[in-house]
Amino acid sequence: APNLKIDNLHVSIEDKKIVKGFDLEINGGEIHAVMGPNGTGKSTLASALMGHPKYEITEGNVAFNGEDLLEMEVDERARAGLFLAMQYPSEVSGVTNADFLRTAINGRRGEGNEIPLMKFIKQLDKKMDLLDIDQEFAQRYLNEGFSGGEKKRNEILQLMMIEPKIAILDEIDSGLDIDALKVVAKGVNEMRSEDFGCLIITHYQRLLNYITPDKVHVMMQGRIVKSGGPELAERLEAEGYDWIKEELGIED
Ligand code: ADP
Ligand code: MG
Ligand code: MG
Numbered sequence: 001a002p003n004l005k006i007d008n009l010h011v012s013i014e015d016k017k018i019v020k021g022f023d024l025e026i027n028g029g030e031i032h033a034v035m036g037p038n039g040t041g042k043s044t045l046a047s048a049l050m051g052h053p054k055y056e057i058t059e060g061n062v063a064f065n066g067e068d069l070l071e072m073e074v075d076e077r078a079r080a081g082l083f084l085a086m087q088y089p090s091e092v093s094g095v096t097n098a099d100f101l102r103t104a105i106n107g108r109r110g111e112g113n114e115i116p117l118m119k120f121i122k123q124l125d126k127k128m129d130l131l132d133i134d135q136e137f138a139q140r141y142l143n144e145g146f147s148g149g150e151k152k153r154n155e156i157l158q159l160m161m162i163e164p165k166i167a168i169l170d171e172i173d174s175g176l177d178i179d180a181l182k183v184v185a186k187g188v189n190e191m192r193s194e195d196f197g198c199l200i201i202t203h204y205q206r207l208l209n210y211i212t213p214d215k216v217h218v219m220m221q222g223r224i225v226k227s228g229g230p231e232l233a234e235r236l237e238a239e240g241y242d243w244i245k246e247e248l249g250i251e252d
Contacts, residue, residue: 001028001194002065002081002165009060011041011048018044020222022060026166026197031188033200033208033233036219037241042201045219046170050084051077065165079108081165085155085172097154098124098138101161108162127160130190131183149180156187166197173207185210205237218244225250 004026011019018041026032036042048055049062051074062069064080072080101124106114115123124138131153143151152172159167172184188198188211200213208216208230216232217224220241225248226232235243244250 002197003027004166004197005063007061009062010058011044012056012058013044013054018222022223024224026199028197029194031198031211031213033202033213033216034219035202035216035233035236040219041222042219043170046084046168046201049168050074083159083162083164083167085169095142096139097142100142101158104162123161127157131157131187133157148175152176152180153183156184160187160191168199170201173202181207182210205233208233220250
């Protein structure tokens with residue numbers, strides 16, 4: 001089963017320390033949520049894990065299925081089965097959604113093991129259906145003129161087609177209406193299996209009404225300060241973050 005083990009990770013941007021001693025282990029079959037106030041380093045963590053060159057890792061280790069993730073190139077990470085929603089360029093002219101997906105899937109499968117076209121089309125049809133995505137959507141250019149909700153739906157379609165081992169979904173719920181939120185949740189829930197682990201990064205609890213996480217972690221000032229079950233997310237929704245700051249004596 002897949003495993004992502006983040007150990008004492010420190011990340012800086014332009015010499016500013018942002019992530020400061022982040023620890024988390026995700027196994028196949030598990031969905032973890034990381035919640036936290038704005039500016040606490042959640043997106044920095046996600047980008048650093050995907051190997052974004054702007055984010056400098058100054059300390060710590062990350063093992064992905066026992067291999068040193070930090071030594072892997074960005075495309076190697078994707079090939080090994082790590083997925084970050086929003087890792088894709090916002091608009092790519094001349095590339096249709098279907099082209100993009102097929103390239104991404106084949107990149108992950110490797111040379112000589114490309115997905116047969118008919119099989120690809122069948123899977124795409126089935127998954128677009130499940131996510132309530134219009135057929136013509138496949139032939140549209142990637143992200144060109146997509147609404148916010150369409151982009152998010154498309155990211156979940158990518159997730160379902162690429163079938164990564166571990167996915168990091170950063171604010172996949174932001175700006176979504178309830179219908180789009182339910183579709184996103186449906187896709188993630190459909191992915192649930194022993195062969196798939198997921199990290200949901202979110203500011204709000206509402207997505208977690210539709211995707212029940214196994215563990216909820218609160219991130220503040222660059223690290224996890226509290227962990228619990230789904231009830232922790234509910235308390236954050238009701239009471240905000242101040243009680244945790246008080247409990248831990250954190251100033252901001
Ligand atoms: P979160 O996702 O928890 O809201 P971020 O990781 O986006 O937090 O940001 C954490 C801190 O890092 C903030 O102070 C932000 O201003 C800073 N930061 C994030 N990205 C960059 C960047 N590309 N360049 C400079 N500073 C950044
Ligand atoms: Mg933010
Ligand atoms: Mg963020």
